[in-house]
Each structure stands twice: as structure tokens, then as C-alpha cells.
Amino acid sequence: MQDFINIGKRIPKMDAEEKVTGKAVYIPDLKVPGMLYGKILYSPHAHARILRIDTSEAERLPGVRAVLTGYNTPPIKFGFYKDNPPLKANKVRSFRDEVAALAAIDPDIAEEAINLIRVEYEILPAIFDPEEAMKEGAPLIHEEHLGGKEKKPTNVLNLPWRLIAGDVDEARKNSAYVAEDRFKVTWVAHCCLGTSGCVAQFDMKSNLTMYSNTQIPSLAQKDYLDALSAMGLQGKKVRVIKAMIGGGFGSKLDTYAYEYIAILLAHKTRKPVKIIFTREEEFFATSPRQPAIIDIAQGCTKDGKMTFRDIRMTLDNGAYTSWGATTPSVMMMPISSLYKVPNVRYVAKCVYTNNTYSQAMRGYGNPQATFAIDSQIDILAEMAGIDPLDFRLRNANTPGEVTPQNFKINTCGLRECIDVVAQRLDWRQNRGRRDGRGFGMASMIHVGGGARVYKSDGCGTIIKIDDFGTVNVITGATDMGQGAETVIAQIVAEEMGVRVEDVVVTHTDTDICPWDVGAHASRTTFVAGNSARGAAKKVKEQLLEVAAKSLGESPENLDIRDRIVFSKNDPEKKSPLGKILRATHYAAGGKMVMAEYFYDPPNENLDKEFKGNLSVTYAYGTHGVEVEVDKETGQVKILKYIAAHDVGRAINPMLLEGQVYGGATMGIGYALTERLILQNGKVMNPNFLDYKMLTAKDVPNIETIEIETDDPSGPFGAKGIGEPGLVPTAPAIANAIYDAVGVRIKELPITPEKVLAALKEKTNLK
């Protein structure tokens, strides 16, 4: 291994002290002079016509500065499908529909005033089951929405998710074993500890500044600009300033109604307006993970070679459309490319209902699909009479492979991951006893080298160096707690021969920072890292050039180590960085040492058939788990948890483990305890008492294993690791439960009730 100074080191996050001492400034801490407080009135019905809104009493309350409804605001439409106005007129389609909003001089008055708004509704028949919503005659959520060949009104979105490779029907005929099952996954929440919020502020020229906690500053800027246009404010500027982000996990990949409402209120009052969600709002008015009904069939030959994978999915879109509706595009990845399957068919439908609408969430559809796929791998292996470990090894992906979706698999450590998990669990010794203790594993693939979702997958970096040798890195990347700042500093420091503490990373202001598509697809370390490294190389070249003059040495003979420029030939010829910079700044005809670099990875957009090399490289991993199941209560306890990941290279093992711990913890919650309980469209558990996110007492000891495959395209060999940690968790646990007590739970979360009911059914059948 190379001799790195900053790479591969366990360096705590640069903002760790601020965060643990409570000094970090999050949106709720932020105050802008003259600021008003906004509040939103939501619908009390899942589906209803708005007959009348009377805001007069609220307007009369002293301290209220503006009251808005869908009837007195410009026609802004936002979201991926542009089907969502910030304030609803005529009709509400879910419990989270925003009906009115106001701004007041303090939060208490705002709250009091919101209760003074009177709205009359005519309740409409509502629909909460996507399969019902597809049927002829079902109540229409958006009457004006037309679809299908005949362009008829329908609840089915015009998103024809469809991936076909090979001949599934033929392959099915020739399969020795075929497993066919229905799996179901439900809504889970991101549970960001910092609730959603923003401050919108207009200057005298009607330019907008948004203090936001977005994961996508550049794209949010575009959304806000579109809104300004709709408000008649063409040609105005938008500046997005990020506060500390109290958790993203995909929840902040889109812009939401509350942001537009803050903008509208700020414009109306000519004052900065802040909106902060309560915990309850955070649970019912933000967008959870996409639920799905998954019909899956897979087949294999007599000796366990996979022949086909055939999946049909129905996704509950909710009443409006955000990125949740596009999760099938990412589900295609495990469906086509997790293990070697020559023939693949995948069709998915997104259906409007009167439920809450979904968003991106860590893994972006991948955990849903992988739950079905890798649970069923165990079912299929059992049919074929093959140990699921051998079954996986037999079908494991390998370097150099081109998958049915045309992914070009570069480095691939899947085999190593499976092997090491089996070894740590002592798999061959332990598995298959059915004595209440069980062992299970599951694997994953995810993009590890960016993902060309938009036309560009790029990120820009600017680096300048001040008089004292401090390196200012100005990046498009977003640090939302994952540690992008620290990792970028390590990469730049390594490339430039300085120390991490010499590097200052700025990533919070669109007026200053270069463009980037956002913190999604586990791309930041890879894309922003490569971008930062490119800029660092250029700056170093410039530095060596100016140093060459003052040291009387040719640039090729110079290098930098530990802040000192030195000659490789004559160690006596050396000078501290700061000194060289001061010399160039103060000299007549001086110059700035500064460089920019834009890195856009050589990956491909998916074509019309949804094929193409989406990412430059792919991240693989395998999780293994030992559980104990209480046969009398149905409770599952995790005794051992192993998470092995092909990470390319661990730039910072401490932060990397943090990502895997966090991912696996979210995954265990997804598998066993977490769900938003919706009854007739209403979220029944909008609090941490009844939403069962795991506590410190519930999280098992997660053993991480990093397989370093040193990817040639990654910065110092690194791949993305932000999402993978939660992708294979649920199927690994479900497989272990089956091994423990012989019941197969196909619906998440796997509650004690479900396990016990299945156990009873099994004994009754006997």
C-alpha cells in the first residue's frame, strides 16, 4: 500500500466539537433581524373539496402580518411531476395538504392565529390502496391527470418503468426451480433530528436569500428561481445559504411546500420569514420512503445458476409526486445487477392515492427491491437444496462483467464480502439448526462512482491559498453530517503535501461555491473528492512553478511535504509554503495561486430502455446476522451483526464506519421496528414514542469489515459508501429469522406479532 499521510487516517469530523458542545448553528438557531414566524394550516381530511375559507379572524389578530391561501397566491407548481402547489385551492388530496399559511411576529401568535382560520369542506370518497386506486371507477385524485394510450383520467402516473433484458419467459420454461412470492414494504421516516425549516428573505431589489438545509443547493436554487418567475419576479437572483444540516438521508433532495410558503410570505410582508416544523409536522408533512407491493419470481438451474428475475411492482405514490416516484429507476440496479442473472424483466407502476407522498431516502428504492430479491434467494436456494452461501457464491458478480442493464463492473469485492461474512459467522458450523437461533446473510450493489441521473453528474472546486499557507477549498459538495468537509480536506491535503488542519472547506453558499448536482447517490466522496483532487493538482503545479523561481530549481524537481516546498535533488533547497506565497503576492507583477476544476465522471445516462453504465464503479457488500427468536413472544433479538463492504479505499475509516453503523442501524429499524402507521391516510404515530426508531439500547454491536479494492477511478481508490449500509439489512435479518424458526416473513417491519402469527400458522398446518 502507498505511504499516505492524510488518507486512511481516523480523523474526527472537522465540525465535531461544535456539534457535540451545542455551538453549531442549525436552522432553528438562526435569527435574522426583523424576522417573522410562519405557520401552516393542514387539511383535516384525506380527500375533500374546499368550499370556503374565512381568514378574517386570523387577519384581525394583533401581530399577524399576512395570511395566504391557494386563492390569493400565484400558480406555483413544484415537484418532479409538477403536480403540487404550495397552497391548495379547490381540493385537498391528503392530510398533509397545505390549505392556508400566515406570518406573525412571534410563534405563539402564529399558532393562535392558525386556529382562527375557518375552512368548510365537502368530504369526498378517498382511496388508500394503490391496487384499488388502479381499478376502473376508483375516486380520482387528480381529475385532470390523463394517462394510458387512450389519454383517459387515471390514478396511474405516466411513468412507464420497464426494464427488459433477455427472454424471461423462455428462461422460466427452462428453469429447474422457480420461486414466486409477494413482498410488501411500507413507509418509514428519515427521522432527521433537526426538523425541516428555512428562512426566506428578500432584499430591496426583490432578490431572494434562502437559509436552508437542502442537500441540493444548486438544484434548489433553480426551483426557487422558477417560483420567483411564477410570482412575476423574472430576472431576480437567488442565493442559497446552508445552515448546519440536522440530518438529510434523502429527505432534503427536493423542495417542499413550506419553502415556497416562506417565500410567498416573505414577499408579501417584505420581511424575512422563518418556518420550522414541529416534530409532529416532521412526521406527517415530510415525505417518507416509498412503499411498494412487490411480485417477484426468480429461477435457477438444477445446480443453482440463476436463470431469470421477473418483478412487477406497484408503488403507492401518495397524492403528489416527488422523487419517490422515480425510485424504480434505482431499483433496476439490484434487479438487473445483484448477482448474475441473464434474463430480467421489471415493470413498475406508480399510483396516486390519498396517502402521504414519498421521497428519496437513503438507498433510494434499493432496500425495498433488495429485501424481495435477497429474501427470495434463500427461498430459491432451499428449493434447489443448496446452501444459500454457496448459492450466492455461485452467482456472485465478478470484475469485468457487463450486467443486463449494461453496467460495466469494474472492481468488485462481492465474493470477498460473502466469504468474510460466512467466516465470521462460522456459517457452515452454525446454520440450519432451527433451534431458535438463526443465521442469515444478504448482499447489495449500489452506485459507487456517482450516478448520471441528470445531464451532468459534475461538481466544481475552487482552491486558493492565502499568505500563510492556509488552503481554502471552495466546493460544490454538501456536508450534511456525513463528513464531506473532512474527507475533502484529507484528499486536498494529501495531494498538496499539507496537513488536514491547514485546509478550510467552504460549502455553504451558492454565491460563493461552484455548481454541483447535490448530495445524493452516495456520490460526494467520489465526485466531489475527484473534483477537489483535480483542483489540488492544478494548484500544486502553480505553486511549484512560483516556488521554482524563488528556489532557482526547475518545477519538475520540486515537491511539497508537510507544508515545505523542497528540491528532490538538493534537500537544502527548501522553503515553507507561506513564504513562497507571500513572495508572489508582494512581488511586482505578482499573481494569485488559485485553481478551479470541474469533475464530471465518465458515466452514462440510462437510455430509453433504462440501460447504460450509470456509474463509473459499483459498491458491493454483504451483511451477516445471527438472531435469536423467542418462539412464545415472536420477539427477535440480534446477537451478532457483520457488515462487509467493498469500499474501494477507506479515506477515513472512522467516518466510513460511521456511515455503515448509521446505515445498518436504519436498516435494522426498517427490518424490525420502524413504520409510519397510516390509517385512512392519517399518520397515527407522528412522534418518537410511537415511531419506533431504535435507541442506543437496541442497536447491536455492528462489526464492520472494509474490503479495499482500490478502484482506479476513485479518489485514491475510494467508492461511495453513504447508502450501502442499510441496503442488505432487512433481507439478512429475514433470512436469519427463517433459519432460526422456519418462518418466512415477507412484509416489513417484521414485528413480534407477525413472527408469532406465522409460527402459529405453521404449527396449525402440521
Add this chain to the structure above:
Amino acid sequence: MKKFEYLKPHTLDEALILLDQYGGRARLIAGGTDVIVMIKQKEISPDVLISLQEIPDLDRINYNGSLSMGPMVTHRAIEKSEIIRKNFSALTDAVDVLGSVQIRNVATIGGNISTAAPSADTAAPLLALGARVKLKSMKTERTIPIEQFFTGPGETVLQKDDILTEIIIPKPLPNTGSAYWKHQRRGALDLPILGVAVLLSLDKATVTCSDLLCTASPISTVLHSLEGDEVFCKEVRIALGVAAPTPMRAIDAEKLLRSKKISDELLEEVAETAAKEAQPRDSIRGEAWYRRDMIKVLVKRMAMKSIERVLKPEETVFPVRLW
């Protein structure tokens, strides 16, 4: 949050006078972990909060065979009390898993039972331990068995001007063990799907084969081997939380076991009977069928645990897992 006046009387009499003066406009506040949440959620909107925090001695624990606790004893204080752990184990079991350490540091036993949530973790243990509570107002003072204290979900016999001033647990019979199990989805910060408390007093005089008890075998096996030794149940109390509108005693189940020779089969029957007596309901926190099933499982397990605690008194530590 609605504004309120905050009063801090220094004596119990002062507090009683204030409570009498303000009547329904006032609320007592102990640790505030229920009352502040209720105000924030707009379930109540008192003009005045009267704090019991400054009144001396309300946080005292006295033990002289029987146990007396002031209402301001925190769950953390109970958790740390070796006397309670040894003699009234079911109560320790309850506070060990109540909320989190931060909550236990401020939340009180008086507040827990006065809120009278069907899920209140100390309620079932207090029922099983046969506790009595003392209620005091300007005019009256009475001591009642805890069974009579709860009248409905969130409802008690406490009148507007009453203060709960003492909780008394009688001295247990010799050879008594007790245990509480909170059946929950998480290891902390959770309310029970079901809570089960059992107290058993054994007639151990005839138990001779004590070396058997030092083995690691499960108590059912132990009982089985002891059959010849005739272990009798002298007294038993079985209490359930979240199994009915109020914390309840499973009286029929107790009758079945009282003065009988304990056996695996009998315990099974007792647990079945308790499940029949209960009236669990469906809620987002748990389904009725599951709660009923769990009564069957957990009454038996808690009975076993109680027996184990009589036979191995040095091992009062509650295991994280029971199976």
C-alpha cells in the same frame, strides 16, 4: 406553549391551601414529565402550576419491614435502592426500564400513578405488592388500597384539592418474590405493549433439595424435580398493565393458585385464566389478540421469576432476556 404561573410552596400545608384556593385552575407538578407534555399538547391548560419540589421529605424512602415512599421519590432513586431491589423486586424491574435515565432522574412515582395511564409502569408492580396510598386535602385524609385508586384511563379518585402524600407497601410474607415484565418494542423510551407483575409467597419449609436450585436449569425443570417436595403457594397477586382501561388484578387467576401446590401445568392454567380475565384492546401500540397471548406467556414467566427470586434471593438482577 400557554403561559402559566408557577408556585413553589415550602410546606405540604401551604400546598394544600394553594390547591384549595385555585381549585380547578391549578395543577400539581412533580417532575413535570407528564404535565408539561400535556400542556404542550393542549390536553390541559392550567393557569397555575403548584410544584411539590420544594416541600421537604416528600422524596423520602423509609423501610422497617414495610416500605413507605413519598410521592416525590424519583424512579432513579427507586432504581438505586438496594432495599427495594431485594424486597420489592417488581418495582425495581419497572423503573429499570421506565423512559430513560434522564427521565428517571426527574420523574416521580407519585406522578406516574397520578397520571394513571393504563401503561404506567409502576402501577402493576404496586398492585402486585399490595400497596396502599395516602391522599390528603385541607379537609380530609384517607388511606386506600391502590386497587381503588384507578378509576379509568387517566382517571383516579384524586379530587381537585387532593395531594397523594404517601405510598405504603406492606411487609411481605416470608419467602416472597416478585417480578415485573414490560413487554416492549424497544429497550428504552417505550411504553409497554403489556405489563405483567406477579408476587408469590411460597411455603418453602418443605423445600429440601436446595442443591438443585443452584443449577442453571430453567425453573420449570427445577419445579418438576421438586414435585415431591410440595412447594405451596401461600399468597399470590397478579397484576396487568395495558390489559384493561385501568391497571388490573387477575383475581380469578390468583384464586386458582392460592394455597395450591405449584406445578408447571397449574401455572399454565393460571396464565390462561389471567388472559381470560383481561380486556385488552386493539390500538396502534398493539393488537388485542397479541396482548392476550402475551398475558399467557408472561404471567407464567413472571411467576417462575418470582419463585426463582425466593429460591435464589442473591440473584435479584433481572436478565435482559428471559428465554
